[in-house]
Amino acid sequence: MQDFPNLPHDFPGENVDLAPDKAPVWMHRLIERIQAGKMRDPLAGAKPIDTSDADKRAAVLMLFAGSETSFDLPNDASVLLTHRSPTMRSHAGQIAFPGGRVDPTDVNAVDCAFREAWEETGLDRRSATPLAQLKEVHIRATGYPVYPILGHWHSPSPVAVASPRETDEVFDAPVYDLIDPANRLMVGWNQWHGPAFRINDYIIWGFTAGLLSTILETAGWATEWDQDRIYDLDNTLTKSRNNENLR
Structure with a gap:
């Protein structure tokens, strides 16, 4: 990772314990x-693989x-979202949450999520509270397990593109x-279809959109939107800023 002097250093191993009692009242529900297990699997149907x-x-x-x-x-x-650089080997051009593979030095999934967020955006982990770790979800294309960490950014700190190789916008x-129903849509490609969002002329779809949609529904924040019409994903991405090629 390139060193940006205006971004804080990370604090590996710190702030790695979940603290749901510190959630703001608007996140209580x-x-x-x-915690009650009332959140559905955002990527139901993906085939898990051995997590060893x-x-x-x-x-x-x-x-x-x-x-x-x-x-x-x-x-x-x-x-907080990032746009993955179109030159990346995997998931190029997609809108994503900060994140990445667990390193042997990571204390747990929270430590990994904060480290990756620092590497990609310069996030100061001390400015955020980890609230919950969702059940592992599996990438549909690979079956690899991902551990989503839900957090509250209680004291937003400066963030920016910290690793241009990985992201080109934060x-x-x-x-x-x-x-907003005007920014929600269903997209489909081959035999797959799923929820998507329009934001800043980008299209959020796939893994990230599935998680976001499920979070909004679980929290009771979602409003009614058109889930009947399915837009062609390839055509939709062509009209976006994603610079993403499905082929």
Whole structure:
């Protein structure tokens, strides 16, 4: 990773314990439903593989920010996202949560998610609270397990593109933009179809969109949107900023 002097150093091994009791009130219902097992599998149908190979395991950080106001979703609620560089060998051009493979030196999945977020965006892990670890989900194409870590960005710190080889944009996506029915759609490719989002002229789809959609539904933040019409994924991506090729 290139060293950017304006970004903080990481603190490996720190802030790795889940603290659901520190969730802001507007995230309480989400945490309670996750703990009660009321969150559906966002990628149901993916075939799991043996998780004993550490090289095949990964973690992602779903980091939500928003002021403490009431039980209602705050107007400034947002989630941290990245655009993967189109030159990447895998998932090039996709919108993604910060994340990556678990390293042998990572204490746990939380440690991995924070380390990867630092490597990609310069996130100061001390500015966020890990709230919950979701059940592992499996990438549909490979079956590899991914551990989603839900966090609250209680003191948003400066972030930027810290590793141009991996990402070329880092941004906060407003949750109210994501739940706007005008920005939601179903996309399909071959025999697959799933939820997607429009944001900043990008298309969020696949693994990231599945997780986001499930989080919004579980928290009770989602509003009704058209799930009947299925847009061709290839054509939809061609009209976006993703710079992504399915072929």
